[in-house]
Amino acid sequence: MGWRSTEVGLNFRIIGMALASAREELETVYTASFITICFSAILMYYIERNAQPKVFKNIGDGIWWTIITFATVGYGDIYPITFLGELLGCIICLVGVTMVAIPIGIISSSFINIVQKKKQNLEKENDSQ
Numbered sequence: 001m002g003w004r005s006t007e008v009g010l011n012f013r014i015i016g017m018a019l020a021s022a023r024e025e026l027e028t029v030y031t032a033s034f035i036t037i038c039f040s041a042i043l044m045y046y047i048e049r050n051a052q053p054k055v056f057k058n059i060g061d062g063i064w065w066t067i068i069t070f071a072t073v074g075y076g077d078i079y080p081i082t083f084l085g086e087l088l089g090c091i092i093c094l095v096g097v098t099m100v101a102i103p104i105g106i107i108s109s110s111f112i113n114i115v116q117k118k119k120q121n122l123e124k125e126n127d128s129q
Contacts (some may be wrong), residue, residue, distance in 0.1 A: 014118070021114065026103055036095060040092050041059060041067075044056070044065055044089075044092075047080070047088060048062075048085045051085070052081060064078060065078045065079075065080075069096065074093075
């Protein structure tokens with residue numbers, strides 16, 4: 001049982017190293033996501049507020065809709081009814097999927113690079129012995 005806890009600890013360290021080495025790229029993606037959410041929320045509010053004044057009462061409702069759509073959850077409690085609102089909804093949904101996929105790729109690539117370097121170091125150590 002002792003070897004498993006050591007192995008799990010090593011795996012968590014590798015994941016931590018992967019996250020640390022991808023920090024700048026992840027910060028860029030998350031900053032872009034934040035800006036996209038803010039811009040889209042404001043835009044959706046101004047597009048839909050006249051068509052649905054009881055639904056899009058304020059920018060907070062636009063933020064709620066944008067985050068839920070961006071995350072591809074889509075509760076259905078708030079949805080656009082104008083053509084421009086529906087078009088923006090489609091775009092935000094696609095951008096949301098992309099903004100989830102990009103960090104996964106960045107972290108995976110970083111993780112693979114670290115594992116390969118560790119394997120190369122182990123092979124060098126074994127060859128030198």
